[in-house]
Ligand SMILES: Nc1ncnc2c1ncn2[C@@H]1O[C@H](COP(=O)(O)OP(=O)(O)OP(=O)(O)O)[C@@H](O)[C@H]1O
């Protein structure tokens with residue numbers, strides 16, 4: 001059956017770097033969670049059934065998978081529990097603000113296959129059509145050889161692109177203003193990355209500390225180049241827990257306040273098809 005056309009789905013990822021210290025074990029900045037929950041609840045109120053939240057792993061996810069036994073094909077499983085605890089924290093914070101949040105276990109929707117990620121997202125689509133706000137995170141996902149492998153939070157929006165029969169916009173809120181062009185000391189943000197020519201952006205990424213299992217900005221760029229090639233309009237911007245609102249995300253990105261724009265990653269080949277889809 002062909003799906004009816006739908007307007008843009010907004011996937012907001014809140015980076016773990018914003019609400020926790022990845023070097024620690026399950027510590028949170030509760031005030032920061034509440035600040036972003038307020039903004040995401042308000043966004044979902046403005047666009048019911050068109051918003052999804054993805055939580056970064058932060059001190060929950062990274063701590064669960066830092067030292068894995070290479071002989072155990074299911075060694076990543078504790079990530080499922082750790083990130084579910086995190087999703088529940090977000091769900092409660094969102095519900096406290098009246099948002100119809102529902103935590104979703106990604107491993108029940110996805111599998112790694114030889115061709116890429118297979119997604120069976122029909123139930124999530126039903127939830128969105130019912131006006132719910134899905135809360136997702138990275139997970140421990142089955143691979144072709146039966147082992148479990150990490151699907152990091154930066155890649156979760158790939159599932160949204162696969163299940164949503166309309167345009168998808170991905171906004172990663174993180175602790176920097178975008179991909180900085182001049183290394184750690186610089187402040188110039190790379191405004192646009194063409195997913196078919198990302199070399200300059202990769203050259204700007206600096207090495208990650210060993211305790212960061214998501215490979216920091218390098219991992220995010222890998223994921224977003226892939227997701228942009230699949231058709232999404234991706235953005236990496238600084239998140240501010242005290243910001244009044246995220247409603248500007250519902251307008252065309254060209255009209256967002258300059259200070260809130262960050263780095264946009266799109267695929268040139270797909271730009272024409274996206275122009276009239278909001
Ligand atoms: N060129 C670059 N521009 C900006 N940040 C960079 C760059 N190269 C590396 N980084 C690092 O990437 C970090 C952002 O990625 P990081 O994975 O820490 O955040 P996150 O994805 O929001 O958190 P989490 O992985 O817990 O969800 C920055 O804080 C910075 O240290």
Ligand SMILES: [Mg+2]
Nearest residue numbers: 214215216217
């Ligand atoms: Mg990260």
